[in-house]
Every structure is written in C-alpha cells, then in structure tokens.
Amino acid sequence: MKIGIVGSGPSGLYLSIFLKIKHPESEVIVFEKESKLSKKLYATGNGHCNLLNKNLSKDKYNQPVFMAPVLEKYNYAFLEGVLKSLGIEVTSNGDYVYPLSESAPSYALYLKKLAEKVGVSFLIETRVIDYVVKGSNIEVKTEKKNYVFDNFVIATGGRSDPKLGSDGSFYGVLKKHGYSLVEPRPGLTPLTLNDKDIKPLAGVRHKANVKAFLGKEKIFDENGEILYKNDGISGIVIFNAESAIYRHKFPKDIELVVDLFPDWDFEELVKRLAHDEGLNSKFYLDSYLVEPLQKHVLARSKGKDALCVATAMKNLRYSVKCHYNFDYSQVTIGGVSLEEVDENLLSKREKGVYLIGELLDVDGNCGGYNLTWSLISAIIAFKAL
Ligand SMILES: Cc1cc2nc3c(=O)[nH]c(=O)nc-3n(C[C@H](O)[C@H](O)[C@H](O)COP(=O)(O)OP(=O)(O)OC[C@H]3O[C@@H](n4cnc5c(N)ncnc54)[C@H](O)[C@@H]3O)c2cc1C
Structure with a gap:
C-alpha cells in the first residue's frame, strides 16, 4: 500500500505514525511545503501544547451533532490510551492536558523523530499543487515532480498566521475539485x-x-x-x-x-x-x-x-x-463542508481521497479541543485505511 499525505501538521503526523506502525510494509510519504515539519504545533498552548481536554463535550465544537457520537467513541480515556501507546505521557492542569514535558517544541520533535523511526518519509519544502484521481490511483503533483499513490490524505489545515504554515492556499485546489466550502473565518481571535x-x-x-x-x-x-x-x-x-x-x-x-x-x-x-x-x-x-x-x-x-x-x-x-484577522486566529471557522466526507472522512466525491484535521469544517474552543480533533480525525481515517 502506498499512501500520500499532504501536510505535516498534527493530523497528518499522527496519521503517518499510526499507518507505519500498523502496516510497516506500506510506503507513507508526507509532503510539507515549509522547511520545518508541523510549524504550528511549536506555537501551541503558549509553547506548552495543550493537546487534549479531559472534558470532551460536544458543545465545545461548532458541530455538536456531528461530534456527539464521535466523542462517545473516542472519549478522553481512549485518546489518552492512544497517546500512551505512542510513548506519550501527559500531565494536566484542571481539564487542560499537556505532554509531560509541557513543551510544544519537545512534543513536535518527539512526533517527528517517532515518525522517522517507524519509517515515514518526509518531503519538506515540497508544495502539493494539485492531484488527479486516475482509476484506483491518485497522482499527486508537486512543483518538482509527480507521485502516484493508492490513497491520498489531505491534511493541509486551515488558515491562520501564514508564518506558521497555514496560508489556506489548498482551499483553492479543493474548490477546483468541486468541494463545497463553508466560508473560512478567523476563529479564537481577540x-x-x-x-x-x-x-x-x-x-x-x-x-x-x-x-x-x-x-x-x-x-x-x-x-x-x-x-x-x-x-x-x-x-x-x-x-x-x-x-x-x-x-x-x-x-x-x-x-x-x-x-x-x-x-x-x-x-x-x-x-x-x-x-x-x-x-x-x-x-x-x-x-x-x-x-x-x-x-x-x-x-x-x-x-x-x-x-x-x-x-x-x-x-x-x-x-x-x-x-482580528487571520494572522491572529488559532483556528479556522469553516472549511471543507462535512457533507463532502463520509463517516470515515473519505471523500464522497473522489475515490481514495481522505480529508482530515482543521481543513474540515470542525473547530473547537480554546483548551485543547482543536488538537483533539487533529488526533481523532487521524484515528478515524487510520481505521478506514
Ligand atoms: C498560536 C496557536 C496556538 C494554538 N494552540 C493550540 C492548543 O494549545 N491546543 C489546541 O488544541 N489547538 C491549538 N491551536 C490550533 C491547532 O494548532 C490546530 O488546530 C492544528 O495544528 C491543526 O492541525 P492540522 O494538522 O489540521 O493543520 P496544521 O497544523 O495547520 O498543518 C497543516 C500543514 O500542511 C502544510 N501544507 C498546507 N498546504 C500544503 C501544500 N499545498 N503542500 C504541502 N504542505 C502543505 C502546512 O504547511 C502545515 O504544516 C493553536 C493554533 C495557533 C495558531
């Protein structure tokens, strides 16, 4: 199995690790346009990375109806167990949950090293400019060359400070592919x-x-x-x-x-x-x-x-x-409509294409709810792949 993932944010990174651990024989390639993986993760939680919340209530999200059964299945205990299985120990302050190091840079580095150890391949400074579904394959086009995969996962995030990698540019590609977007707006800003x-x-x-x-x-x-x-x-x-x-x-x-x-x-x-x-x-x-x-x-x-x-x-x-404008937003309100994906986050429009993470029209409150969604969406796609 050959799987391409565009975006090395937490959703893409988590998914790449799950896949390589479960299917070591498969080839998993992550495309990242920036020179550093998971840039935004370094800035999370004021440098401490608030990665989960113990009070995973559906009402903390913009999509309570969608999130209710999802959170019932992937509750806090389950998610903490998943992290533990990856060697990630956590600590908490009230309901806010952090990696034991309480350091976002250490957490980002840990995920990167773990991904490398299990055999994920990274192509950094490689922007995906488009893709074509050809029968049961997907051809992914970058500025340098093209790659062919059995499955393609889009984890390009939303729009926030472009310095953190989130310039929202992949929305345009998806619009061209016919996906309907809920108009993106800055979320969690002053x-x-x-x-x-x-x-x-x-x-x-x-x-x-x-x-x-x-x-x-x-x-x-x-x-x-x-x-x-x-x-x-x-x-x-x-x-x-x-x-x-x-x-x-x-x-x-x-x-x-x-x-x-x-x-x-x-x-x-x-x-x-x-x-x-x-x-x-x-x-x-x-x-x-x-x-x-x-x-x-x-x-x-x-x-x-x-x-x-x-x-x-x-x-x-x-x-x-x-x-405030997108430069100050911690999450994007809006994104690719949930109508475009099935319960496995598989595109209803294009065979073999999955959409995960903040790219979708799911946004949560401050307090770890967005990184929680990155993790949950990666688990959902992983189970289906
Ligand atoms: C300052 C700040 C603090 C935050 N703190 C927290 C917190 O403590 N807790 C919490 O839950 N959430 C927090 N968030 C939100 C959280 O970081 C995001 O929701 C999360 O990173 C989304 O993950 P993602 O993988 O979907 O997308 P992203 O993290 O945005 O990753 C997407 C990646 O895709 C890459 N990419 C995009 N287009 C292309 C392309 N065409 N080709 C190749 N690569 C591409 C981008 O460069 C980027 O690296 C914070 C956000 C900000 C801005």
Whole structure:
C-alpha cells in the first residue's frame, strides 16, 4: 500500500505514525511545503501544547451533532490510551492536558523523530499543487515532480498566521475539485470594539464573566481573564466568545456584557462596596480594581453610591466591531463542508481521497479541543485505511 499525505501538521503526523506502525510494509510519504515539519504545533498552548481536554463535550465544537457520537467513541480515556501507546505521557492542569514535558517544541520533535523511526518519509519544502484521481490511483503533483499513490490524505489545515504554515492556499485546489466550502473565518481571535473609552485600559487584565449577545439572544456565557487592548479585548474567554459569535455567518448587533465580579451577586457586591466605602471613602476601590479600570467603571457609573457603582461593575457593555484577522486566529471557522466526507472522512466525491484535521469544517474552543480533533480525525481515517 502506498499512501500520500499532504501536510505535516498534527493530523497528518499522527496519521503517518499510526499507518507505519500498523502496516510497516506500506510506503507513507508526507509532503510539507515549509522547511520545518508541523510549524504550528511549536506555537501551541503558549509553547506548552495543550493537546487534549479531559472534558470532551460536544458543545465545545461548532458541530455538536456531528461530534456527539464521535466523542462517545473516542472519549478522553481512549485518546489518552492512544497517546500512551505512542510513548506519550501527559500531565494536566484542571481539564487542560499537556505532554509531560509541557513543551510544544519537545512534543513536535518527539512526533517527528517517532515518525522517522517507524519509517515515514518526509518531503519538506515540497508544495502539493494539485492531484488527479486516475482509476484506483491518485497522482499527486508537486512543483518538482509527480507521485502516484493508492490513497491520498489531505491534511493541509486551515488558515491562520501564514508564518506558521497555514496560508489556506489548498482551499483553492479543493474548490477546483468541486468541494463545497463553508466560508473560512478567523476563529479564537481577540475582538475589536467600537467603544473608544477602552483605550486607557490597554494592558489591564481582570477575571470576569463575559456574555455575548446577538441582538437580544444570549449566545455565550463564560468566566475567564480578560485583557484590554488599545482597540479591543482579548484573553481565552474572549477567544471563545469570538468563535461563538463568528460561527454565525452574518452576526449583527453584537454586544459583550462584562461582569467584573461574577463570584458575588449584585446584592452582595452592593453590601461590600457600601461597607468598604464607609471605612475609607477615598480609596476603597483600590482593593477592587486597578486604577484605569476604576476610572472606566466610574465614568460609566450613573453615580458614586454603591448601588450605581455595583451596577456599572456588573454591566460593562461593549459593542463588538469585528474579530482580528487571520494572522491572529488559532483556528479556522469553516472549511471543507462535512457533507463532502463520509463517516470515515473519505471523500464522497473522489475515490481514495481522505480529508482530515482543521481543513474540515470542525473547530473547537480554546483548551485543547482543536488538537483533539487533529488526533481523532487521524484515528478515524487510520481505521478506514
Ligand atoms: C498560536 C496557536 C496556538 C494554538 N494552540 C493550540 C492548543 O494549545 N491546543 C489546541 O488544541 N489547538 C491549538 N491551536 C490550533 C491547532 O494548532 C490546530 O488546530 C492544528 O495544528 C491543526 O492541525 P492540522 O494538522 O489540521 O493543520 P496544521 O497544523 O495547520 O498543518 C497543516 C500543514 O500542511 C502544510 N501544507 C498546507 N498546504 C500544503 C501544500 N499545498 N503542500 C504541502 N504542505 C502543505 C502546512 O504547511 C502545515 O504544516 C493553536 C493554533 C495557533 C495558531
């Protein structure tokens, strides 16, 4: 058996290793246009590589209906077992799971060396420009020469920072082959805001609850640390809010509501503010908020009494302008429609062609859900090959 895989990201890399371990006699060639394998993997999890999540809920993905049976079959225990079978030990922080080294570069290197050891062949700096299905073979065209395979797996990822390899250029090839695409949009990015009064807050961090509304409909509600920027707002909770918003095709009237003290209900916060103001009316807010955020809250408060200040603290409303662009996106929302593949991720359109990883219209929240999908999609295709 001769299998070609385009893309050495985690999905292509995992699949190549599974195949060579199970079928040592087969030839597995991975094409990578960059000079380094799996470039994006090095940048994951802030350099720590958040590779799985213990709470693998379907609702963390844009495709809950598709993911429900998939996650039932490939649950956390199963996936951890698969990694262990490859010699990968993990550690966790809450639900977030990392390689024991907690180092993305070490993890990427480990996978590369393992792939080489089991006999995967890599063709780096080799861009696949097209392919042709000819009877039961697939001819893969690169800028240098052509190769013929029994099966061809497309694992070219989505679109994010092109420096990390994800330029989205393979979407064009697939469009030419007739595949339908759900319009790719940047996912897990900061948000720009229309509110000009946030400028002085740039650099300020605070733990908060964030809700997102499209018109009157609440579509997101999560706690986490926010980070104000010159033109908007960032932080993991905001990345997740951004994805929740832009999974909607044409989101309109987008509003964020930030509660700076979600652990206390309104009455409790009023009681505490009133008490503390009584003790030191001049500087009691110093124990609640850093100065720029105090000023921001007071400027938005209808009065200086505890009731008004608590109302402002629990209801900072921001109007969302847009997401940041693809250079900042950690995952692509959209991609090749799931309608184009069967339950084995085999193309319904072209014989012997599989599509895996972020290339497909599957995106997850921050927290390891996207690398989890890379792994699961590689396992699904592996089982069918
Ligand atoms: C900064 C950052 C941090 C992240 N952190 C996390 C995290 O901690 N946890 C998590 O779950 N997810 C994280 N992600 C998302 C995760 O990295 C991706 O979802 C995952 O890498 C997708 O894997 P993939 O194999 O499908 O595609 P990719 O990793 O994008 O790999 C695709 C590969 O295909 C190659 N390629 C493309 N076209 C061609 C061609 N024509 N010819 C040859 N080669 C080609 C590309 O160069 C690339 O190497 C992060 C993303 C970013 C940008």
